[in-house]
Amino acid sequence: MTHEPHGFRLAYGTNGLTDLRLDDALALLADLGYRGVALTLDHMHLDPLAPDLARRTAAVAARIDQLGLAVAVETGARYVLDPRRKHGPSLLDPDPDARARRIGMLTDAVTVAADLGATALHCFSGHQPAGTPEETAWSRLADSFTPLVNAATAAGVPLAVEPEPGHLLADLAGFHRLRRLLGSPEALRLTLDIGHCRCLEPGPVPDCVTAAGPWLAHVQIEDMRRGVHEHLPFGAGEIDFPPVLAALATTGYAGLLSVELPRHSHAGPQLAAESHAFLTAALADARASRPSEVPR
Template sequence: MKFGICNETFQDWPLARGFEYAKNAGYAGVEIAPFTMANSAYDITPQQREETRRAAEDAGVTVIGLHWLLAKTEGFYLTTPDDEVRNRTSDYFAELARLCRDLGGTIMVLGSPQQRNLLPGVTEAEAMKYAANCLRRAMPTLEECGITLALEPLGPAEGDFLLTAEKGLELREMIDSPNCQLHLDVKAMSSESKPIPQIIRDSVPHIAHFHANDANKLGPGMGDIDFHPIFAALKEVNYDGWVSVEVFNYEPGLEALVDGSLKYMKSCLGQ
C-alpha cells in the first residue's frame, strides 16, 4: 500500500508548496482536485500542466490522479435523459483523462454526487443506463491515455444514486472496460449495512483506489471508526494501490490532519 493525500487539504496553498509538505510529512503521492487549478479542465493550459507535473517531480511525490471531477463545473450531468448533456459530459471526462495523463496521474475518482443524483421522473434503473452510456462513450480516451476510472459509491448524506459498493460493481459491469473499476471510501462505506472489511473482500479484484477518512469528515483515527480491521482486510486481499487521505473538515489544522492521519494509518499497519 502507498499513502497519498488529496491536495485540497492544503486549501489555498500553491500546488508546489502542498507537494513539498506532503513529501516531508511522509506521503508518497498527492491526488489533485481539478478545481484547485481552474474551474474547468479546458482552461488548464499545457504550460500549467507541465509546471504542475514538474513541481510534483521536483518534490519527489507522485501525482496519483484526479478526484472531485465535476466540482465547480457547469452543464454536465451523468444520469440525465438529455443526450446532448450526456455527450457533453462524456467529452469532458475525455478531457479530464488527458489532463490526468498530462499531470502524470493514472486514476480518476468519480464521485460528484451533485451531477449524478436522480432527476425527477428518472428511476434508478434508468439512471444506471444513462450513466453507463455516458461513461462508456468516454472510455476509449481513458484507455488510450492509460487512465483508470474509479467509480465512487457515496452514502445517502451525499446523494441518492450509487449508494453501495455493489451498485458500483454493477455499473462497472455495464460499462465493461478494463479501465473502469471501483473506488472505496471509508466514510461512504460506513453508511452501508455490511461491515467495511466485508465490503473490501466482496469488491476484489476491482478495487482501483481507496480513500481513508472518518464518518465525521475528519482524517482516519480522528473519529469512531477503527481502521485496524480495515487495513487488515486490505492486507488480506493483497491490495497494493493507493490509500489517500480525504477530509472535509479542516478545523483541526493542517498539521493535525496531514501528520496525524499518516501516523495513525501506519500504526494500524504496525509501522
C-alpha cells in the same frame, strides 16, 4: 512514476488543502512523509477549464516527480462546472448538452491523468434527477460512461468510479451493476472510500475491503459513523483501522491510500500531519497483529 512493489502509498487529497497553493500543498505532503497525492482538479488546483491545461499539467508532473510523489487524479470538485449547482451538471443530467459538459471535462481529465502518469482517474455518478425513473437513470449513466471508458482504455488510465452515498451509484452493488451494463470493461475500476463502507455497506469494513479487492484502483480513507455521511478526522468516528489496513494489504492493492477530508481545509496542514502519524501507527498495529500480511 514508480510504485511500491508490495504495498500501497499513503497520500492526502488536495480537496482538504484548498487554502494552500498547489505547489505549497505538494511540498507540505512530501515534507510530512506522504508518498502520494490525490489531486482534485478545481479552480484553485490545476483548473481543468483554464487555458494552457497541457502546459500547466506538464509543470505539475515535473514538480511531483521532483518530490517523489505518486498521483491519482480526482474529479469531485463541487462547483468547477457550475457555480450554482454542487457537482452539476452530472453524468445523469436530463439535458444532453449538460451531460456532454461533464463528459467533456472528464475526458480532458483522462488526458491530464495520462500526462501525470496517474495511478487512476476517479469519478462518480451524481444524484438520480427528480422525475427520472431508476432504469432510465442507469441507462443514461451507462451511455455517459461509454466514451469515458473508451478514452481511459486508449490512454491506459484506470477509470475508478466511486460509490457515493446519496448518488445513483451509491455502493458496491451499484458498481457491479454499472460493470455489467458496460460489459465488464477492463478499464472500469473502483474507488473505494473506507468511510463509506462504515456509513452504508451491510458488512464489517474489513469484509467490504476484501470484497472490493479485485477491482480496486484508488482508495480513500477517513473516519465515519454508521448511517451518517460525514468525513471525520481519524479517531472521531467508529472505524477500527488496523484490521481494515490488514485487509487492504491482503488484497495486494498497490495504489494510493488517500486521506479524504474535504471539509477540513481550514486546518489542512495540521490534519495532514496528524493523519500521517495516525495511519503510520495503525499500520504498525496491523503488522504486529498480522505480520505476514501487512507490508513494511
